[in-house]
Structures are given as C-alpha cells and as structure tokens.
Amino acid sequence: MNLSDSQTGGPVPRRVSAMEAVLTHLRDAIERGDHAVGDKLPSEAELCRRLEVSRPVLREALRALQAMGLTVSRTGKGTFVVAATVQDPTLGDYTAGDLLEVRRHVELPVAGYAAVRRTPEDLDRLTRLLDRMERETDTTAWVAMDTVFHITVAEASQNPVFRRVIEEIRDALARQSAFLNELGGRREQSDREHRAILEALADGSEHDAVDAMAHHLDRVETTLASIVRPERADTPTKGRPES
Missing domain, CATH: 1.10.10.10 (Winged helix-like DNA-binding domain superfamily/Winged helix DNA-binding domain)
Known part of the structure; x- marks a missing residue:
C-alpha cells in the first residue's frame, strides 16, 4: 500500500x-x-x-x-x-477548545485596543512581518511568524498584560497553526485574514479590527471542526451558546 x-x-x-x-x-x-x-x-x-x-x-x-x-x-x-474517536485535539498544554475559548476573550479586545492605540512603528512591524509571511515558502518558518503576528498585535494594544497572555499560549498557538496548515490547508486563507486585520488597524477602526479578528478565529474553529469531526462541523464549541 x-x-x-x-x-x-x-x-x-x-x-x-x-x-x-x-x-x-x-x-x-x-x-x-x-x-x-x-x-x-x-x-x-x-x-x-x-x-x-x-x-x-x-x-x-x-x-x-x-x-x-x-x-x-x-x-x-x-x-x-487510548481513544476510539477524536474529541478535542491537545496542543501542548491545552486542548484546542480551551485555547479557542480564551483566544476569543483576549484577542478580540486586543484587536480593538490595537486599532485605536497602534503607533506608526507598530504598523510598520506588522506590515513587514505580513509581507514576509506571504512570501515565505517554508511552513515551519511561516508558523513561527504566525505566532509573532499575534504577539505583535497584542503589543500594539499598548497593554503589557495582553502581550504576556499571548506569550503564555505561544507554544499552543504554534502547534495549532502547524496542525491546521498540515491538515486543513489554512495558510493562504490565514494570510488573507491577517491582511484584513492589519488593514483595520491601519484604518484605526476598532469595530472593523474586532470583526476581522473574530472572522479569523471563526475560520480557525471551522477548520478544526472539519478535521476533528467532519460530520459535526457546525456543532458549537464550549462556551459559545447558540443564538
């Protein structure tokens, strides 16, 4: 075979x-x-x-x-x-469900604050980083930069606690990124989502930045669901009740 x-x-x-x-x-x-x-x-x-x-x-x-x-x-x-069916992938020290739940509570406000507080230097760093990501051919290098992108957005919020939180989950973020890119072909889509986040930050729009980050995390969640349990890809994750 x-x-x-x-x-x-x-x-x-x-x-x-x-x-x-x-x-x-x-x-x-x-x-x-x-x-x-x-x-x-x-x-x-x-x-x-x-x-x-x-x-x-x-x-x-x-x-x-x-x-x-x-x-x-x-x-x-x-x-x-040890199990007959997939439940919730483990990404380092955290499950994917726990990681996504926390990311929504942290990275959405981070994006909003970054939109109104970012400096020209923050935008320059994010622009150069995203340009490199879009040209990068090595997946391992891209995954590392993916994590740096989210840390840099946290830095642009001008709140060191937010950066510390993202740093704490840095390893899990990298594992999740590698997992999704290998099994879900997420890289090009993720680059587009990152570009939308950056454009919202450059425009200084808190609303658009939060929406762009929410869309990014929604797509992460959808891809994870399609990998883990395709027949139940629309099932809500823990902590996100149906509206």
Whole structure:
C-alpha cells in the first residue's frame, strides 16, 4: 500500500501530503476498531514497510494522532491507542477548545485596543512581518511568524498584560497553526485574514479590527471542526451558546 501520492475524493480532487494520507489511514483504522483502545500499533518499521512511506512522514502522522487524542507514545514501548474517536485535539498544554475559548476573550479586545492605540512603528512591524509571511515558502518558518503576528498585535494594544497572555499560549498557538496548515490547508486563507486585520488597524477602526479578528478565529474553529469531526462541523464549541 503506497500512500506517498494520494488524492481526496469529490468533484475536484485535492492532492494531499503523504503525512495526511498516512494519518487518514491510521485514524480510519482506529475508528473502525481495527486497532482497539489499549492496542499497541505496529512498530514504526512495520508501518513504514506496509504503507511505503519514510520514517519522518510516519512520525509526523503519529504526532498528529497523538494531538488528536487517539494515541499516546510511551518511550521504549511504542504507540498505544487510548481513544476510539477524536474529541478535542491537545496542543501542548491545552486542548484546542480551551485555547479557542480564551483566544476569543483576549484577542478580540486586543484587536480593538490595537486599532485605536497602534503607533506608526507598530504598523510598520506588522506590515513587514505580513509581507514576509506571504512570501515565505517554508511552513515551519511561516508558523513561527504566525505566532509573532499575534504577539505583535497584542503589543500594539499598548497593554503589557495582553502581550504576556499571548506569550503564555505561544507554544499552543504554534502547534495549532502547524496542525491546521498540515491538515486543513489554512495558510493562504490565514494570510488573507491577517491582511484584513492589519488593514483595520491601519484604518484605526476598532469595530472593523474586532470583526476581522473574530472572522479569523471563526475560520480557525471551522477548520478544526472539519478535521476533528467532519460530520459535526457546525456543532458549537464550549462556551459559545447558540443564538
């Protein structure tokens, strides 16, 4: 079984990475019960042989399975299945649901304050950073700059507490960004959303800045839902009651 060159189904097939194909294969096997809770997955060497992929590709897929909460890796023992279905991905020290809940309470007011308090130097830093992000070809470098973008918006609010809060969740933000870019193809869309945030800050519009940041977080939430539980992508997240 060679998963190194796969496409999604549908009227317009989308070529997926080898890692995404391996992840989908392993996730499906777990959700079907081929690998039950408590089972140990085959060794890395065996999986590489069966799926005809390299070890780095397989390890990326295994890390994504663990982030989804389906498996746990035990040093010297292997990878074990701990859940039959995906509930809420873990991004470092926080779940994706907890992270999004906090981001809405922090980054929306941050964007509003930044719109009315930003300095020309803040706008210059954000413009240069976003220009670099839009040209960047290395995903790892882009993910690092994505996190810096949100920290820089917090700096533009002129409230050091906001920056400290974003710094605290910096690792989780980076993990989330990498997760969404690898599995959800979010990068170009995210660049457009960042550009809209920057334009609102440059215009000095508190309302537009809050709306642009809210749209950005909405799209993050939607993409996460489509990855984690496609059949329930419209289910509201914790803390966001239906209106």
